[in-house]
Amino acid sequence: MTHIIAEPCVATKDTACVDVCPVDCIHPTKDDEDFETAEMLYIEPDTCIDCGLCVDECPVKAIFPEEDLPSEWEKYTQINIDYYENQ
Template sequence: MAYVIAEPCIGTKDTACVDACPVDCIHPKKDEPQFEGEELLYIDPVECIDCGACVPVCPVSAIFALDDLPEKWEAFTARNAAYYGR
């Protein structure tokens, strides 16, 4: 299992979750070239340790444990993984 960033991140993308993640598995970060071109951030499903630390810091509640991801945002699971070529 891994955590997934869903639609509410689009338009906010404030990177608060990046600083909360102990294993640095949320990208692109502000200093990465891909940051401007991506409308949201993504969690690496292989590197994520399921700690949940990113969830409470997100101002728009965009981050979900896979089991809690609303069905309407199902596609974001693959979208997060695809960013990392998973």
């Protein structure tokens, strides 16, 4: 299981979630080369420990436990995976 970042992050990208993640599995951070060009941030599913700390931190409610992801944003599960597979 993992957490997923969905559409509300697009164009928000304030990185509030990055600061609270204990395992640094949310990227790109402001220190990453692709931060400016990335549409949004993504969670690395294999590293996420499902602590849920990022959920309350997000001002636009973009982060969900995988099982609670709204159906209209289903595609974001794969979008989060793809970001790390294309690194």
